[in-house]
Amino acid sequence: MNTARAETPSLRVLVASRPGLRVLAPGAALRGRDIGASTIFASRRRELAGKSVLIGARSQFVAARALIELDGLAARLVICPPDFSPGRLASVISQAEVDAIVSDAADKDFGVEREIYLCGDPVPIDEEDCFTRLASQWVLPTSGTTGAPKLVAHRLEGLLGAIRPACEPIPVWATFYDIRRYGGLQIFLRACVTGAQLLLSDARESLGDYMIRCAKADVTHISGTPSHWRQLLMSPDAELIDPKYVRLSGEIADRAILDALRAVYPRAVISHAYASTEAGVGFEVADGREGFPTALLDANGEVELRLRDGSLHVRSKRTATAYIGQGGLKLLDDEGFVDTDDVVEQKGDRCFFKGRRAGVINVGGLKVHPEEVEQVINEHSEVRMSRVSARRSPIMGDLIIAEVAPRNVATPREAGALETEILDLCRARLPRHMVPVTIRFVPAIDILASGKLARRHA
Amino acid sequence: MSIRLTILSQIENVAAEQKKKIAPLRDDLILAESGLDSLCFAILVARLEDELGADPLTASEEVYFPKTLGELIGLYEHSPR
Structure with missing residues (x-):
């Protein structure tokens, strides 16, 4: 040394x-x-x-x-x-x-x-x-x-x-x-x-x-x-x-x-x-x-x-x-x-990051990077942050679920409409196994001291 | 809402979301011929766990998958919560 x-x-x-x-x-x-x-x-x-x-x-x-x-x-x-x-x-x-x-x-x-x-x-x-x-x-x-x-x-x-x-x-x-x-x-x-x-x-x-x-x-x-x-x-x-x-x-x-x-x-x-x-x-x-x-x-x-x-x-x-x-x-x-x-x-003349290899979620044998789903959810103008994770399923191994921090605190009726819009956005842009099964609205999504989203596999 | 009605309405929701045409929901309907695929069933089971607080497919000791709609409903009706 x-x-x-x-x-x-x-x-x-x-x-x-x-x-x-x-x-x-x-x-x-x-x-x-x-x-x-x-x-x-x-x-x-x-x-x-x-x-x-x-x-x-x-x-x-x-x-x-x-x-x-x-x-x-x-x-x-x-x-x-x-x-x-x-x-x-x-x-x-x-x-x-x-x-x-x-x-x-x-x-x-x-x-x-x-x-x-x-x-x-x-x-x-x-x-x-x-x-x-x-x-x-x-x-x-x-x-x-x-x-x-x-x-x-x-x-x-x-x-x-x-x-x-x-x-x-x-x-x-x-x-x-x-x-x-x-x-x-x-x-x-x-x-x-x-x-x-x-x-x-x-x-x-x-x-x-x-x-x-x-x-x-x-x-x-x-x-x-x-x-x-x-x-x-x-x-x-x-x-x-x-x-x-x-x-x-x-x-x-x-x-x-x-x-x-x-x-x-x-x-x-x-x-x-x-x-x-x-x-x-x-x-x-x-x-x-x-x-x-x-x-x-x-x-x-x-x-x-x-x-x-x-x-x-x-x-x-x-x-x-x-x-x-x-x-x-x-x-x-x-x-x-x-x-x-x-x-x-x-994809042609551009390369895109899909996520961390260790963070892959397996939905019935199909690989999903949570980041890929978050990128689509985040495009909704009422979404500030989102976190996608796995939920165990006896049938598919894992299913995709999402937590979403909306821009404005919504009434239950607005939250229902927002959920539908986010899911429609996901369905239009993602294969069906990548669309979240449930969306939970949360006031905020915590980030780690490192400045990154807390994930099961960081 | 009864367990039966909850299950029936969730099946219809999932089928609509997933753009699947389903057969009439009778007790003797063979699930494999219902028009729902495995992803649809996985979503259905997850939704029912949220609504009914039970997941009999994971909870049961032996691996038991119901074959007909009637068996599926029975499984939830007899599941401890």
């Missing part, structure tokens, strides 16, 4: 030459030039050199500061989302051979005992000390929600692979993601590399308060999952901001959400990115349409995409390099491709 980094400077060195960088949280601000020659680990900083370090801060802001400081110093930066339970943290600590935890909270339960290094106020260090050259491994859990966390390793070069130099004016970024998830980490690194401003949300802050802060800071660029966006569009807070660039990633961006965002933010570029913790950033589509151009398949650019058995395979320098702690589990095939398990259907 202790190979010296040849070309890419450490994040700290990179940030030092970006005086415009600002990471802003409620009541806290970090400026690129303030980081300079300082440490938040006081006299214990050198003890972290060459260690496998878990970023265990409660606060996103402290985690950001620790990442900047530890890249190039620690052998491994192990990054977990803030909602990880002590049991899951213990699994990560063991799999990633963590020997030190940095945290802003002495009382946080990590499931197992490890030495905790408390993050404090910055104190000066020798400038010489800042130029550590270790090629730190960045280790993140994949976004699956069941079983023991699966960890993948990245290199900073790979994480930065999709980031282009910023054009003037420098953006003001916001993200609904926590920066300790791949989608949020990308935005954090984007801000670092381009010397931009980034407004971090706070766990104790409401969506409305975050939007007010974003509006005051004139946020220009903002990113989240389609579920995050659907949730925002359900509240009047959506109208507080006026972004130039709206980014969706992490779930399928269907036509309904792309159209809804265009209606609310007519001046913004609406872009959906294909990215995952394992496969890195694949590509970005900004033509306002769902899916992606077939021309991206089989091209031999920086990112190579192939369809094999209907599943998208990705090869690029931006993918993770390996699984960590999973005995024998291979991330890359012999040719260096990652199988994303995202099922894609090619």
Whole structure:
């Protein structure tokens, strides 16, 4: 692990030459030039050199500061989302051979005992000390929600692979993601590399308060999952901001959400990115349409995409390099491709995402991706969000059922009419085994801390 | 509504939704010849579970599929809820 980094400077060195960088949280601000020659680990900083370090801060802001400081110093930066339970943290600590935890909270339960290094106020260090050259491994859990966390390793070069130099004016970024998830980490690194401003949300802050802060800071660029966006569009807070660039990633961006965002933010570029913790950033589509151009398949650019058995395979320098702690589990095939398990259907010059392979519902031997049905339901103008799942059937194995969060709270009579309209829409567009057997109206559909819809197979 | 009437009206609903022509609903009607296919039956069983709170096809120990409409109705009428 202790190979010296040849070309890419450490994040700290990179940030030092970006005086415009600002990471802003409620009541806290970090400026690129303030980081300079300082440490938040006081006299214990050198003890972290060459260690496998878990970023265990409660606060996103402290985690950001620790990442900047530890890249190039620690052998491994192990990054977990803030909602990880002590049991899951213990699994990560063991799999990633963590020997030190940095945290802003002495009382946080990590499931197992490890030495905790408390993050404090910055104190000066020798400038010489800042130029550590270790090629730190960045280790993140994949976004699956069941079983023991699966960890993948990245290199900073790979994480930065999709980031282009910023054009003037420098953006003001916001993200609904926590920066300790791949989608949020990308935005954090984007801000670092381009010397931009980034407004971090706070766990104790409401969506409305975050939007007010974003509006005051004139946020220009903002990113989240389609579920995050659907949730925002359900509240009047959506109208507080006026972004130039709206980014969706992490779930399928269907036509309904792309159209809804265009209606609310007519001046913004609406872009959906294909990215995952394992496969890195694949590509970005900004033509306002769902899916992606077939021309991206089989091209031999920086990112190579192939369809094999209907599943998208990705090869690029931006993918993770390996699984960590999973005995024998291979991330890359012999040719260096990652199988994303995202099922894609090619229709002429456009490719469409159908859903996750593991999430398939089997209706009498016919496969149904819940996402395919949701995309149709979501096209009804009175539907804000929907979730399709399986219901056991003694005859067909599974049947399709749907929960729908309507735009307006309806009277029972209106709900009946809406149900008929949604079912008619489904029957006109889908084979009969994919049409929901029942529709249940719900006030809201919960999304996970990851920003994705909760599914049986995430 | 009685169990019998609930079942009969749900069969008609499902047939209409699925655009299936069904034979007259008499007790001796052979289900396989009713005009409903397996997806229709699956939907019917799910709807009846919601309305009647019973799913005798899953609940029964031995695998028993009724052959006639009369048997199907009997199964629900004698099913514990």
